Amino acid sequence: MTDITLYHLPGACSRVVMTALEQCGVDYADHPVNLMKGEQHSPEFRRVNPRGKIPVLLVDGELIGENAAIQWWLDKAYPEAGLLPKSANDWDAAQVLSDLFWISSGWHPSVRANMMPIRWTTGDPAPVRERGKELVKPLVQAFDARMADRPWWYGDDWSIIDVYFYWNYTTAEEGQYDLSGLDNLAAHRARVEAWPAFQRALARENAARERMANAA
Numbered sequence: 001m002t003d004i005t006l007y008h009l010p011g012a013c014s015r016v017v018m019t020a021l022e023q024c025g026v027d028y029a030d031h032p033v034n035l036m037k038g039e040q041h042s043p044e045f046r047r048v049n050p051r052g053k054i055p056v057l058l059v060d061g062e063l064i065g066e067n068a069a070i071q072w073w074l075d076k077a078y079p080e081a082g083l084l085p086k087s088a089n090d091w092d093a094a095q096v097l098s099d100l101f102w103i104s105s106g107w108h109p110s111v112r113a114n115m116m117p118i119r120w121t122t123g124d125p126a127p128v129r130e131r132g133k134e135l136v137k138p139l140v141q142a143f144d145a146r147m148a149d150r151p152w153w154y155g156d157d158w159s160i161i162d163v164y165f166y167w168n169y170t171t172a173e174e175g176q177y178d179l180s181g182l183d184n185l186a187a188h189r190a191r192v193e194a195w196p197a198f199q200r201a202l203a204r205e206n207a208a209r210e211r212m213a214n215a216a
Helices: 014-024 043-048 067-077 090-115 126-149 160-174 183-194 196-215
Strands: 004-008 029-032 056-059 062-065
Touching: 004 014, 014 067, 014 160, 014 196, 029 196, 062 067, 067 090, 067 160, 090 126, 090 160, 126 160, 126 183, 160 183, 183 196
Parallel strands: 004 029
Antiparallel strands: 004 056, 056 062
């Protein structure tokens, strides 16, 4: 049996990994890391991940980090879970990787600038947030347009990429970005929230949040 531990923070992008693990149906431990208290900089966590980032998986004592890489590995390790679409050739596989990288390198930083601008400046965060909103706008509009004729990003089939998109646009909303009028996105949001693996991940996050509160 593979020994897996997820280091995460409830509500952070590690939710995508937790949903993937739930979709795979594997046994795993979860260890919350309180970023607000700076636990990612602690010697204990740096021994786990010298980069000081979450999410990170320990798999039989070996580390794998970065959301896109974790999704890719989980799909290869548990292909029956259907985390990513099946690729007929290397070109098709590269298209899936391109989507993962686009979310992690394009969406994610823009959303973070909007959600938590203080991390991007030592000065007034207001202009950073406004710029973040400008960067988010074409992304969510393009997403809404694509979803006009399909339930999921890849058509009829759910993938973990849908959850990664969900985390980005809902996090933008938490950062005061207005998602009203994006009806196709709203329908996608409802479908993701109804997905069983996603609901299990939320329940597990809530349990971890309680543990963190009790430990405070």
